[in-house]
Amino acid sequence: xxxxxxxxxxxxxxxxxxxxxxxxxxxxxxxxxxxxxxxxxxxxxxxxxxxxxxxxxxxxxxxxxxxxxxxxxxxxxxxxxxxxxxxxxxxxxxxxxxxxxxxxxxxxxxxxxxxxxxxxxxxxxxxxxxxxxxxxxxxxxxxxxxxxxxxxxxxxxxxxxxxxxxxxxxxxxxxxxxxxxxxxxxxxxxxxxxxxxxxxxxxxxxxxxxxxxxxxxxxxxxxxxx
Amino acid sequence: xxxxxxxxxxxxxxxxxxxxxxxxxxxxxxxxxxxxxxxxxxxxxxxxxxxxxxxxxxxxxxxxxxxxxxxxxxxxxxxxxxxxxxxxxxxxxxxxxxxxxxxxxxxxxxxxxxxxxxxxxxxxxxxxxxxxxxxxxxxxxxxxxxxxxxxxxxxxxxxxxxxxxxxxxxxxxxxxxxxxxxxxxxxxxxxxxxxxxxxxxxxxxxxxxxxxxxxxxxxxxxxxxx
Numbered sequence: 396x397x398x399x400x401x402x403x404x405x406x407x408x409x410x411x412x413x414x415x416x417x418x419x420x421x422x423x424x425x426x427x428x429x430x431x432x433x434x435x436x437x438x439x440x441x442x443x444x445x446x447x448x449x450x451x452x453x454x455x456x457x458x459x460x461x462x463x464x465x466x467x468x469x470x471x472x473x474x475x476x477x478x479x480x481x482x483x484x485x486x487x488x489x490x491x492x493x494x495x496x497x498x499x500x501x502x503x504x505x506x507x508x509x510x511x512x513x514x515x516x517x518x519x520x521x522x523x524x525x526x527x528x529x530x531x532x533x534x535x536x537x538x539x540x541x542x543x544x545x546x547x548x549x550x551x552x553x554x555x556x557x558x559x560x561x562x563x564x565x566x567x568x569x570x571x572x573x574x575x576x577x578x579x580x581x582x583x584x585x586x587x588x589x590x591x592x593x594x595x596x597x598x599x600x601x602x603x604x605x606x607x608x609x610x611x612x613x614x615x616x617x618x619x620x621x
Numbered sequence: 622x623x624x625x626x627x628x629x630x631x632x633x634x635x636x637x638x639x640x641x642x643x644x645x646x647x648x649x650x651x652x653x654x655x656x657x658x659x660x661x662x663x664x665x666x667x668x669x670x671x672x673x674x675x676x677x678x679x680x681x682x683x684x685x686x687x688x689x690x691x692x693x694x695x696x697x698x699x700x701x702x703x704x705x706x707x708x709x710x711x712x713x714x715x716x717x718x719x720x721x722x723x724x725x726x727x728x729x730x731x732x733x734x735x736x737x738x739x740x741x742x743x744x745x746x747x748x749x750x751x752x753x754x755x756x757x758x759x760x761x762x763x764x765x766x767x768x769x770x771x772x773x774x775x776x777x778x779x780x781x782x783x784x785x786x787x788x789x790x791x792x793x794x795x796x797x798x799x800x801x802x803x804x805x806x807x808x809x810x811x812x813x814x815x816x817x818x819x820x821x822x823x824x825x826x827x828x829x830x831x832x833x834x835x836x837x838x839x840x841x842x843x844x845x846x847x
Contacts, residue, residue, distance in 0.1 A: 517739050517827065557846040560828070587831045595828030601743065602786070602821030605813045606845060615847035620783040621836055 396575075399424050399467035401460055401482050403431055403445050404438065406499065406543045407473035408452075413547035415455045417578060422456040424463030424486065431457060464490035469497065469575075470532075476502040476521050477514065480528055491532040495568045497575075498522050498593075499538040499546065501600050510604050513597065522562065522593035533568035536593035537561045537576065537584075540603065542613035549580045549616070557616035558583045562593040585619060622801075625650050625693035627686055627708050629657055629671050630664065632725065632769045633699035634678075639773035641681045643804060648682040650689030650712065657683060690716035695723065695801075696758075702728040702747050703740065706754055717758040721794045723801075724748050724819075725764040725772065727826050736830050739823065748788065748819035759794035762819035763787045763802065763810075766829065768839035775806045775842070783842035784809045788819040811845060 400411040401424040408423075415421040425431040425445075434444035442448075449457065464470050464486035474482040479500050483491065502521040503511040515521055522536040538546045540560060549555040559581040563569045573584050587595065599617065607613050626637040627650040634649075641647040651657040651671075660670035668674075675683065690696050690712035700708040705726050709717065728747040729737040741747055748762040764772045766786060775781040785807040789795045799810050813821065825843065833839050 512743050516824075517742055553846045557844075585832065585835055587828070587835050592828075592831040592835075595831045598742075598824040598827050601824050602813070602818075605818040605821045606811070609811055609813050609818075610845075610847055612847065615845055618783075618844040618846045619832060619836075619841055620779045620844045621838065621841035 396420070397466055397468045398422070399463035399470045399486075400473050401463065401470065401486060402473035402475070404473070404475065405440060405442055406546070408442075408445075408448050409543040409547055410471060410473055410499070411455050412452050413579065415452060421454070422458050422463045422466055424458055424460040424482075426460065426482070426485065428457050428459055460486040461490055464494075467494065469495045469571075472496060472498045472500050472525070474500060476500045477504065479521060480524060483525060483529060488529050488531065491529050494532060495565075495571055496525065496529065496532040496534045497538075497572055498525055498534055498536050501539050502597055503600060510601065513600065516598055517594060520591070520594040520597050522590050522597070526564070526590055533563070533565040534590060535561060535563035535565070535568050535572045536590065536596055537572055540596055540599045541616045545614070545616055547579050549582075552614050552616055555580050555582055557618040558585055560585050560587050560592075560596045562587045562590050562596060564590050583618070622646070623692055623694045624648070625689035625696045625712075626699050627689065627696065627712060628699035628701070630699070630701065631666060631668055632772070634668075634671075634674050635769040635773055636697060636699055636725070637681050638678050639805065641678060647680070648684050648689045648692055650684055650686040650708075652686065652708070652711065654683050654685055686712040687716055690720075693720065695721045695797075698722060698724045698726050698751070700726060702726045703730065705747060706750060709751060709755060714755055714757065717755050720758060721791075721797055722751065722755065722758040722760045723764075723798055724751055724760055724762050727765050728823055729826060736827065739826065742824055743820060746817070746820040746823050748816050748823070752790070752816055759789070759791040760816060761787060761789035761791070761794050761798045762816065762822055763798055766822055766825045767842045771840070771842055773805050775808070778840050778842055781806050781808055783844040784811055786811050786813050786822045788813045788816050788822060790816045809844070
């Protein structure tokens with residue numbers, strides 16, 4: 396499948412690398428490809444500059460948000476939540492029309508330090524904001540409730556014996572995302588319902604962040620035991 | 622132990638009955654004991670009136686919020702979240718001083734129907750509101766993330782193989798609550814940290830409610846797989 400991964404941070408890199416390894420035609424979208432290619436310093440999270448990562452994943456192409464989305468059948472929003480609507484606006488509504496837009500971001504506001512607050516919550520969600528801004532995209536929320544390494548390799552914790560949520564208004568789009576998740580090793584995918592259920596999935600972040608502190612590792616996940 | 626359970630709804634009844642069965646001296650607190658004893662109609666949730674339940678649990682006493690708290694070593698807030706601060710005010714700050722106040726409520730606002738919204742969240746929590754209102758009580762948040770029947774009998778789902786969270790500022794109070802949880806069968810109790818971590822535990826409710834819809838049952842729980 397032709398897949399655009401929007402965002403060059405840890406989440407975008409991790410997802411792009413794995414989907415490329417699985418044989419998909421992957422392009423990473425960024426605001427300014429020339430600037431991204433010129434980076435020589437670690438990013439704000441301490442990750443190596445994008446070119447270092449890129450040399451290890453030469454099959455993944457780099458393009459502007461708009462070029463990446465234009466070429467793709469499936470678009471994955473892996474940008475930081477505060478920048479998501481702007482990145483998708485640059486990708487362009489026309490380039491998203493009719494396409495599955497898998498939103499794996501979280502509405503985290505770090506402007507007042509740690510722990511971050513949520514800039515949208517409870518009576519609305521980032522996924523719904525995206526859907527309202529791009530009504531012709533088929534938005535599906537998933538994967539935002541675990542660390543990036545587990546998104547693409549759930550077996551790294553307890554052999555993958557934990558749960559993954561999906562939310563969305565388009566049943567066919569959800570089915571395609573569930574199939575893609577299955578190809579990544581997600582065995583217990585729970586369909587929460589329409590896109591408003593993404594509010595609950597996004598509101599898992601605060602306890603997730605506290606659990607990371609209490610457990611001393613991001614390598615854990617929620618399992619819905621029933 | 623002398624335990625006051627504030628609230629006569631499903632949660633209060635379930636917790637009171639189990640703690641009484643375990644041999645604790647349990648008193649249920651209510652706004653107006655005479656009115657509670659006179660009830661003959663099912664409550665708003667369709668539960669039998671309190672006197673019907675009470676005849677099956679004669680060892681549990683009924684008293685006003687203040688009398689119940691006054692007699693207790695441990696006070697459990699099992700009132701609805703919207704009424705919790707008022708109920709605790711009636712219980713009286715002096716009757717809560719130095720005591721463990723186990724808060725198992727949720728800040729759910731059903732005034733606009735289902736799903737409810739949270740009337741406090743993200744940058745504050747109901748548990749913290751209670752702690753600020755009663756600074757001399759030793760507030761511990763726990764058990765709010767599962768259905769009442771699982772609070773007192775976690776083995777009803779998967780033999781109890783799931784997780785329970787505690788939050789609080791008083792380490793001794795948390796230790797006593799963890800011991801009480803152990804006596805109820807909770808085997809994986811995770812200390813999230815100080816009382817501000819109750820924000821995350823309370824924000825689990827929205828996804829819990831959607832999971833109940835998706836799974837068609839309240840008999841499930843979160844397990845933190847690591």
